[in-house]
Amino acid sequence: MNIGFFDSGMGGITVLADALNFFNSQNFIYYADTKNVPYGIKKKAKVKKYIFDSVDFLVDKKIDGLVVACNTATSIAINDLRKRYAFPIIGMEPAVKPAVEKNNKKGKNKKVLVLATELTLKERKFNNLVKKLNSRDIVESLPLSKLVTYVEDKMFEEKKIFKYLKKKFKNIDFKEFSTVVLGCTHFIFYLNYFKKFLPDDIKIIDGNIGTIKHLKNILFNKGFSLNEDNKKNNINFYSSKKSDKDYKKFIFLLNYYNQNIRRNIKCL
Ligand code: DGL
Helix, strand or coil: CEEEEEECCCCCHHHHHHHHHHCCCCEEEEEECCCCCCCCCCCHHHHHHHHHHHHHHHHHCCCCEEEECCHHHHHHHHHHHHHHCCCCEECCCCCHHHHHHHHHHHCCCCEEEEEECHHHHHCHHHHHHHHHCCCCCCEEEEECCHHHHHHHCCCCCHHHHHHHHHHHCCCCCHHHEEEEEECCHHHHHHHHHHHHHCCCCCEEEECHHHHHHHHHHHHHHCCCCCCCCCCCCEEEEEECCCCHHHHHHHHHHHHHHHHHCCCCCCCC
16 A cells, blocks of 8 residues: 655654554655745644645655644644545644543643644644643643754754753643653654653653554555565655755654664554
């Protein structure tokens, strides 16, 4: 099957890498809108146009399904995308539901901190989700937009990342929180830094595994089986800048993720 992956830039690699680790014999086509990244600090109408242009590009590549590996794009365009295209479309949203459930199970009157882009946090989709879960009193949020640019710049200097986190978290008392949600696919590149920076008892969760599970169910419904013919996955990469530099960056970040972050999800 031809499975399209789309993100504003390189953040969706964290989802793709988890998918590559789980599937075999599939054809993955990744599209990064490198001309327009970051989305999260731009106007919604502009970003919506970027998303449709990007998905149209993937449609030309004859995809059978699409993973919108971007919380920001999902929050502003998933409904319109589903109206426009007939193939299955899997979106991503900050993993607030599992975070709130985990938090409430612990029963210690603690809170959940959602980290995402400005646009995701401003959007109706996120706010409706929090409302639906009756969790307005226990969910707080904070945009960490700069981390998107850091990933795009391949910036993994611990000192610089910690300095930024320290500044952004200066008014947060982590004693009040049980869980942190990484609600932007770019942020997952810094999972190890978050683990090191945050107090040990803070749970850190993201939506990648849930997304892979969802993709698996959709593929199974289409009659695909995991050990189809046990061939290696094939990956094609495209970007709106169409530059060789983008391809090199994609390979660098995919390797970085596989070497430092990749989770074992064979048991899904
Ligand atoms: N990776 C994207 C997300 O999950 C957004 C990055 C951006 O601001 O472009 O929200």
